[in-house]
Amino acid sequence: MKKLALTILSGALLLSACTKKLCDYTRDEAQLWAKASTIAEMNQKVSKLTPEEKEQLVRNWLVLNIPEEDKETVIQGCAAILSHPKLGFYAELFANTPVNMHEADGGAWAAGDHISLSSGLLAEKNPESIRDTLTHELFHIFNDREHGAGGISALNEGTAIWIFNMTFYEDDPLKMELGLAEPAIGTKLYYRDIGIPGYPKDIEFGVPTDLTPKGKEVYDMLQEADPSRLPIYDEAKMKEYFDFFSDLNRNQEFSTYLGLFEERLQLWLQAH
Numbered sequence: 001m002k003k004l005a006l007t008i009l010s011g012a013l014l015l016s017a018c019t020k021k022l023c024d025y026t027r028d029e030a031q032l033w034a035k036a037s038t039i040a041e042m043n044q045k046v047s048k049l050t051p052e053e054k055e056q057l058v059r060n061w062l063v064l065n066i067p068e069e070d071k072e073t074v075i076q077g078c079a080a081i082l083s084h085p086k087l088g089f090y091a092e093l094f095a096n097t098p099v100n101m102h103e104a105d106g107g108a109w110a111a112g113d114h115i116s117l118s119s120g121l122l123a124e125k126n127p128e129s130i131r132d133t134l135t136h137e138l139f140h141i142f143n144d145r146e147h148g149a150g151g152i153s154a155l156n157e158g159t160a161i162w163i164f165n166m167t168f169y170e171d172d173p174l175k176m177e178l179g180l181a182e183p184a185i186g187t188k189l190y191y192r193d194i195g196i197p198g199y200p201k202d203i204e205f206g207v208p209t210d211l212t213p214k215g216k217e218v219y220d221m222l223q224e225a226d227p228s229r230l231p232i233y234d235e236a237k238m239k240e241y242f243d244f245f246s247d248l249n250r251n252q253e254f255s256t257y258l259g260l261f262e263e264r265l266q267l268w269l270q271a272h
């Protein structure tokens with residue numbers, strides 16, 4: 001009888017170890033779990049958590065080297081990323097990418113192994129801007145780790161913009177219509193027509209050639225949602241696509257430029 005009770009007890013212990021909630025994993029456990037999971041598995045598991053559990057996950061997994069009073073905004077912004085069913089895989093990025101701070105009026109950057117948010121952005125205390133900024137900057141980290149579009153390239157910037165347009169701006173008809181094409185082609189036009197001091201005028205497309213399985217899963221998702229049908233795996237087709245837009249001037253009022261881009265895109269789609 002005593003033996004049976006012990007067996008039942010150890011069974012219960014085993015069960016509780018197996019059912020430890022994702023949001024209660026330590027960072028080490030989280031990294032192991034994420035490494036062994038596909039994108040689809042991560043999305044599925046994370047989507048089952050409640051909003052409170054998503055916040056708890058971020059608290060347990062993400063290293064935040066920022067002032068105490070700014071942490072809650074960032075945690076809420078990150079939980080908002082996980083609230084989109086296609087972005088549960090960002091949990092792996094949270095477990096592996098510390099978020100730091102630098103003094104500046106605004107903006108943020110991805111710096112190889114970490115993200116740096118400006119003090120100005122944090123001072124806004126706006127979870128929605130943190131959500132968009134981290135969705136973008138962490139995608140640069142994803143591209144680097146999963147061998148996606150790299151460096152200063154049209155597709156590195158384009159995919160990092162498209163990922164948050166296609167998830168959080170689905171009700172913005174123009175953003176959705178412009179798809180991945182404008183963020184990518186427009187980035188190339190931006191460097192050429194406006195430019196950034198110290199950076200080249202003529203940037204690469206950044207066509208990925210050796211995506212990891214996780215990279216491929218996410219790029220499939222980006223392409224499935226993309227009405228502009230940008231040929232991201234084909235350098236020659238990317239050039240042909242770009243040439244069709246290359247006489248557009250990016251250095252003019254942004255909404256005028258967007259309208260011209262949209263017209264041109266429709267012509268391209270009708271002809272192809």
Ligand SMILES: [Zn+2]
Nearest residue numbers: 136140157160
């Ligand atoms: Zn960027």
